Amino acid sequence: MMLIYAAVLFALGALGGLVLALRAFKGQALPLPLALGHGVLGAAGLVLLIVGALTGSGSQTARIALAVLVIAALGGFYLLSFHLRKQQHPKAVIGLHALLAVAGFATLLVAILQLQA
Structure with missing residues (x-):
C-alpha cells in the first residue's frame, strides 16, 4: 500500500x-x-517509497524505482539551488530531471502492478 x-x-x-x-x-x-x-510532494513520495521498497512489500523493481527517483531528487535539489540564487535554470538539467523522474515513476508503476499479480 505504501507504494501506491x-x-x-x-x-x-x-x-x-x-x-x-x-x-x-x-x-x-x-x-x-x-x-x-x-519538491515537498516528491520528498514525501520518496519517504513512502523508501519505507515501501525496503520493507517486506518491496520488490527488486521497487528498489530500482527508488534508486532512479533518488537520482532525480538530487537533480531537483540542484535545480532548487538555481532558484535560490535567482539564476536561470539549465534547460538540460530540467530535461534530465524530468526524464529520470518519469522513468522512476514508470518503474514504480511496474512494481505496483507486479504486487497486484
Whole structure:
C-alpha cells in the first residue's frame, strides 16, 4: 500500500513539475511556492517509497524505482539551488530531471502492478 501512496504523491508532484518545466522553457519566472510544493510532494513520495521498497512489500523493481527517483531528487535539489540564487535554470538539467523522474515513476508503476499479480 505504501507504494501506491508514494505513486499518488509523485503523480501530484509531477503536475507541478510539468507547469514549472513549461514555464522554464517559455522563459517565464518560476514561482517559488510551486517549486517548493513540487519538491515537498516528491520528498514525501520518496519517504513512502523508501519505507515501501525496503520493507517486506518491496520488490527488486521497487528498489530500482527508488534508486532512479533518488537520482532525480538530487537533480531537483540542484535545480532548487538555481532558484535560490535567482539564476536561470539549465534547460538540460530540467530535461534530465524530468526524464529520470518519469522513468522512476514508470518503474514504480511496474512494481505496483507486479504486487497486484
